[in-house]
Amino acid sequence: MGRKLLLDKAHIEGIRYYDVYRKNGGYAAAEKALKSMSPDLVTEEVKKSGLRGRGGAGFPTGLKWSFLAKPEGVPRYLVCNADESEPGTFKDRYLMEFLPHLLIEGLLISSFALGANRTYIYIRGEYAWIPDILEEAIREAHKNGWLGKNIQGTGFDLEIYVQRGAGAYICGEETALIESLEGKRGNPRIKPPFPAVKGLWQCPTVVNNVETLAAVVPIINIGGDEYVKIGIGKSTGTKLISACGNINKPGVYEIDMTISVEEFIYSDEYCGGIPNGKRLKACIPGGSSVPILPANLLLKTAKGEPRMMTYESLNDGGFATGSMMGSGGFIVFDEDQCVVRHTLSLARFYHHESCGQCSPCREGTGWMERVLKNIENGKGKMSDIDLLWDIQRKIEGNTICPLGDAAAWPVAAAIRHFRDEFEWHVRNPEEALKRNFGLAHYADPLPVVAAAAV
Amino acid sequence: MAVQFSEEKLNKVKEIIARYPEGKQKSALIPVLHLAQESFGGWLSAETMDYVASLLQLTSIEVYEVATFYSMYNLKPVGKYLFEVCQTGPCMLRGSDDIIAYIREKLNIGVGETTTDGLFTLKTVECLGACGYAPMMQLGKHFREHLTKAKVDEIIAECRREANN
Numbered sequence: 128m129g130r131k132l133l134l135d136k137a138h139i140e141g142i143r144y145y146d147v148y149r150k151n152g153g154y155a156a157a158e159k160a161l162k163s164m165s166p167d168l169v170t171e172e173v174k175k176s177g178l179r180g181r182g183g184a185g186f187p188t189g190l191k192w193s194f195l196a197k198p199e200g201v202p203r204y205l206v207c208n209a210d211e212s213e214p215g216t217f218k219d220r221y222l223m224e225f226l227p228h229l230l231i232e233g234l235l236i237s238s239f240a241l242g243a244n245r246t247y248i249y250i251r252g253e254y255a256w257i258p259d260i261l262e263e264a265i266r267e268a269h270k271n272g273w274l275g276k277n278i279q280g281t282g283f284d285l286e287i288y289v290q291r292g293a294g295a296y297i298c299g300e301e302t303a304l305i306e307s308l309e310g311k312r313g314n315p316r317i318k319p320p321f322p323a324v325k326g327l328w329q330c331p332t333v334v335n336n337v338e339t340l341a342a343v344v345p346i347i348n349i350g351g352d353e354y355v356k357i358g359i360g361k362s363t364g365t366k367l368i369s370a371c372g373n374i375n376k377p378g379v380y381e382i383d384m385t386i387s388v389e390e391f392i393y394s395d396e397y398c399g400g401i402p403n404g405k406r407l408k409a410c411i412p413g414g415s416s417v418p419i420l421p422a423n424l425l426l427k428t429a430k431g432e433p434r435m436m437t438y439e440s441l442n443d444g445g446f447a448t449g450s451m452m453g454s455g456g457f458i459v460f461d462e463d464q465c466v467v468r469h470t471l472s473l474a475r476f477y478h479h480e481s482c483g484q485c486s487p488c489r490e491g492t493g494w495m496e497r498v499l500k501n502i503e504n505g506k507g508k509m510s511d512i513d514l515l516w517d518i519q520r521k522i523e524g525n526t527i528c529p530l531g532d533a534a535a536w537p538v539a540a541a542i543r544h545f546r547d548e549f550e551w552h553v554r555n556p557e558e559a560l561k562r563n564f565g566l567a568h569y570a571d572p573l574p575v576v577a578a579a580a581v
Numbered sequence: 582m583a584v585q586f587s588e589e590k591l592n593k594v595k596e597i598i599a600r601y602p603e604g605k606q607k608s609a610l611i612p613v614l615h616l617a618q619e620s621f622g623g624w625l626s627a628e629t630m631d632y633v634a635s636l637l638q639l640t641s642i643e644v645y646e647v648a649t650f651y652s653m654y655n656l657k658p659v660g661k662y663l664f665e666v667c668q669t670g671p672c673m674l675r676g677s678d679d680i681i682a683y684i685r686e687k688l689n690i691g692v693g694e695t696t697t698d699g700l701f702t703l704k705t706v707e708c709l710g711a712c713g714y715a716p717m718m719q720l721g722k723h724f725r726e727h728l729t730k731a732k733v734d735e736i737i738a739e740c741r742r743e744a745n746n
């Protein structure tokens with residue numbers, strides 16, 4: 128069994144409530160940080176831990192904190208990103224529903240490190256029942272002296288507020304989130320200035336994912352040096368993976384980043400294999416924005432090594448033959464699934480979610496959706512496949528925020544690895560409406576090019 | 582019906598405004614629009630939006646701009662029970678298309694339509710963060726997960742029973 132740092136107590140009856148959480152070691156990290164460490168020391172510990180942002184980009188958290196501007200007399204803010212809208216991702220929801228005090232404790236320690244006295248949790252509006260759970264935990268923390276004025280007699284003040292969004296994937300992008308928190312449309316801002324300098328109400332702001340902030344608690348408890356020892360290389364600590372699609376046991380799993388993708392999919396401790404005796408066709412390992420991989424490239428890298436559940440290994444081969452850890456949304460396809468149809472669904476999603484500020488994203492996402500719809504419905508031409516490739520290339524890198532790239536990558540990867548399937552749709556329009564292309568050769572072992580002697 | 586929050590809801594509005602620093606009450610707009618939608622029939626009429634604008638000392642256009650951006654605000658009346666069924670990729674892999682087709686057939690409406698008795702509206706939505714429990718839909722404040730045809734039947738019956746009481 129892998130080591131667990133976040134969900135180790137998730138199954139304790141009543142852990143959602145303060146008394147049980149406290150009895151099981153809760154708020155020990157907050158006590159340690161506030162009473163025996165300076166804010167800079169906390170940041171130093173997070174740096175040492177190698178913790179990387181769990182929202183998708185994987186940026187080192189301690190480094191991000193050290194960029195926060197600290198002008199005299201200007202308030203600083205911490206905002207917890209609980210927008211969680213990347214298709215395939217549902218891990219933050221699990222943390223907030225079952226371990227609200229873990230998040231509150233993480234927010235307390237992080238706010239202390241950053242010198243923030245007012246912290247917001249921005250949660251997607253559809254998680255409509257979760258604010259009640261969080262607000263109850265906040266009330267309990269207040270009652271027990273972990274929030275409010277002069278916390279535990281240390282002189283540190285903090286209030287935490289929950290803000291609901293109202294249905295917009297783009298509000299997960301940090302500057303769009305800030306705009307939304309200011310009561311506006313969720314249009315991403317042009318950077319620079321970065322939020323670390325001018326964020327919420329033009330004040331220095333750090334935006335971090337729910338899981339990132341929760342991970343600060345075990346880091347303070349066991350120390351950064353100990354945290355680094357878990358995992359491989361720059362993939363330190365544990366990561367929550369939300370697994371879905373065609374697997375026997377969909378759900379949220381905490382892994383220490385030392386296991387292989389194959390073990391994650393087939394072992395009974397995690398996904399438990401593919402149902403109904405079907406075979407694995409493909410997988411999107413890190414949320415809808417990251418490249419889809421056929422089974423053969425998913426389980427082994429192009430070099431023929433086993434692919435591991437780490438940031439580096441999932442990215443091995445770059446976009447040519449690899450993918451990304453992303454948000455940890457792990458979407459599995461069995462042999463009956465149609466890649467063209469799924470790509471169309473994602474294209475529709477990104478078209479729907481584009482904020483419309485930049486023309487390559489606004490127009491390009493709609494265009495990709497229409498072309499894919501034609502191909503999927505037996506009305507495509509061979510030239511449409513090249514057209515799609517062309518459109519996605521023109522979006523990538525030409526927009527204000529990364530949603531443009533996020534819309535382009537899934538289309539590019541689908542064509543790169545599943546071109547046969549697109550061509551089959553064009554050549555067999557009637558069949559494409561009735562049945563799928565199937566597994567084809569996507570699970571066949573790849574010929575490994577013998578490493579050239581150097 | 583004049584649009585006017587109850588005393589209790591007005592206090593809630595005050596409480597929301599107090600979450601932000603002095604002078605930043607525009608931040609209250611999204612939460613107050615949620616409150617307004619819940620309080621005034623499940624949708625936002627122009628009258629409701631103007632009322633919210635006056636409460637927060639904003640211009641009407643500032644409110645319309647926001648209300649039209651976010652997909653959870655209904656700008657047209659909806660049925661008493663709004664079925665918001667997720668249609669995104671991961672749900673599709675687990676059969677959401679069949680569930681949507683089944684609901685359409687059962688209620689005899691298309692996507693975006695309301696039954697003639699005003700009870701049900703069917704909407705398709707994008708990923709709600711329940712992909713592991715697919716297929717699923719949102720009904721009011723909560724999610725209904727692991728949907729099957731039998732479960733859909735149950736949910737419809739449950740709504741009808743509640744509406745008749």
Ligand SMILES: Cc1cc2nc3c(=O)[nH]c(=O)nc-3n(C[C@H](O)[C@H](O)[C@H](O)COP(=O)(O)O)c2cc1C
Nearest residue numbers: 180181182208210211212299300301335336339529
């Ligand atoms: C279109 C888009 C959507 C995003 N959605 C989320 C999200 O739902 N949750 C999240 O934590 N980060 C999301 N991000 C990443 C955030 O912009 C930001 O990098 C992150 O919150 C930083 O926190 P971290 O360093 O702790 O990961 C999104 C980014 C983009 C471009």
Ligand code: SF4
Nearest residue numbers: 482484485488526528
């Ligand atoms: S890339 Fe798309 S979502 Fe991002 S700012 Fe431009 S139009 Fe908006």
Ligand code: FES
Nearest residue numbers: 667672709711712
């Ligand atoms: S795809 Fe339906 S809930 Fe995520």
